[in-house]
Amino acid sequence: MDTVVIESLDPLIAALRSAGYTVVGPTVRDAAVRMAEISSAGDLPAGAGDVQRPGHYRVTERGDDMLFDFAAGPDSAKRFTQPPRQRLFRMRGQTVEEVREKAQCVALLGVRACDLAAIAVQDRVFLGRHPDPAYRRRREALFLIAVNCAVPGGTCFCVSMGTGPKATTGFDLALTELATPHRFTVESGSERGAQIVAAIPHRPAGRGDLTAAEEVSRIAATRMGRHVDTAGIQQWLPAAHDSPRWTDVASRCLSCTNCTMVCPTCFCSTVEDITDLTGEYTERSERWDSCFSLDFTELSGQPPVRSSALARYRQWLTHKFATWYDQFGTSGCVGCGRCITWCPTGIDVTEELSAIRDAPGETSCIR
Known part of the structure; x- marks a missing residue:
């Protein structure tokens, strides 16, 4: 499917919820940008930014309507692929009851390119030589909506590691947020992603939209807060x-x-x-x-x-x-x-x- 443009995230969120997904996206709580369940675009942190440096994190007010102009917060997709705690089995008397919990269908909105790369790393760990069935169930139930990073944090170095700031693989949908006018380019990365896009209002992306989206990623790549020389x-x-x-x-x-x-x-x-x-x-x-x-x-x-x-x-x-x-x-x-x-x-x-x-x-x- 070609890249398209949508004017609002509300139809996308509604379509995902109608398809049976619990939509989880960035929200401001506990003085940080945290991932939590959302029901509409109004739950997203409009105008929020952040300041990050070694040992320091602060949420700031940017004074605009941009929804994703902040860097990665403390939460990552790991909480949904490998939960902090999971029950393995229980015993009542001498009877062993194996726990096989059904994976919840979750749509993660706002995943950054570095976190997509991290999911690919965890896939190698948990789906490699000795596959983890519980991880596989959770992974298959996860719908990933990437957002191409526009404002790297002061501690980011994804360019050094070859993982960002633009999402190139591993997503169902990839968004780039654009201003004046406020809109989003949408690229489908899977068949189920294309099906969701087909169900919501959209228009084909024009040359100006595509150029603006490319510029977002180009500028972000020049604004890394850190660098690592990985040679050898x-x-x-x-x-x-x-x-x-x-x-x-x-x-x-x-x-x-x-x-x-x-x-x-x-x-x-x-x-x-x-x-x-x-x-x-x-x-x-x-x-x-x-x-x-x-x-x-x-x-x-x-x-x-x-x-x-x-x-x-x-x-x-x-x-x-x-x-x-x-x-x-x-x-x-x-x-x-x-x-x-x-x-x-x-x-x-x-x-x-x-x-x-x-x-x-x-x-x-x-x-």
């Missing part, structure tokens, strides 16, 4: 095992797990058993965990394999940017910048990578 990173980062920079960053890291909680690709989890006071009912759940947690690498009651913050930070950064390639054939980072913004002490992974790469006396052996 698979080799030099693991080889920097003994870099003095690890000690420096470990002295600032709180091991609070914020970076992994907001990261759209981190997938570490643990299992938790809960029983009632009678012992007749037991429930096992999977919940998000983090490689920054001290007990994450406990083995058979032995002391943790990575007992220091230095070892845990080194493992996380090296895995994310280098050894993830060995496992999944791609980087584990998509350049969204959330880990920088939401780190309480303002640790900037782009700064750390640059310092580690340039540190004198780093070893060339991999241990």
Whole structure:
């Protein structure tokens, strides 16, 4: 289907709801742009912007009617593909009851290109050699409406990672918001996306619309807040095992797990058993965990394999940017910048990578 133009998002939202989807989009709550259920375009954060830098996030008022002129907030699609907590099974007495919850049909409105790339990374993890049936059900029930980024945040570096700011694949629909007059170009990326567009008022995109949409992405690509030099990173980062920079960053890291909680690709989890006071009912759940947690690498009651913050930070950064390639054939980072913004002490992974790469006396052996 060719690119078309729509004047309002209300018919799109209504069509998705009529098709059985719960529509989830950006809203302002808890002093941040958060993803929540919406029923109309009036629920979207018109005129909202944000300021992001290491350890700092603030929602601002832009004084216009634009609906998506802000960078990625703390929520990503991970909450809908890999929920923070999910029940695995329960037991009543000696009877085991397997839990097979039906996946809710969710339409995510406002997904950015970096988050589409993150979903593709998680697909490699959960649909690869050992597919996760629950993840597959949730993934297939997800309708993705991308919005091409116009205003990157101060911590964004998706251009460095080759993941944005323009969505090129992995979406059902991709929107570009344009001003004067306010409108949206719409590109279909799937058959079900095309069916939704066919059901709402639209017109063919003219040359001026297409040129304006291309300009949005071009300008956004020049306004990245951060940059990472990824040349040779698979080799030099693991080889920097003994870099003095690890000690420096470990002295600032709180091991609070914020970076992994907001990261759209981190997938570490643990299992938790809960029983009632009678012992007749037991429930096992999977919940998000983090490689920054001290007990994450406990083995058979032995002391943790990575007992220091230095070892845990080194493992996380090296895995994310280098050894993830060995496992999944791609980087584990998509350049969204959330880990920088939401780190309480303002640790900037782009700064750390640059310092580690340039540190004198780093070893060339991999241990």
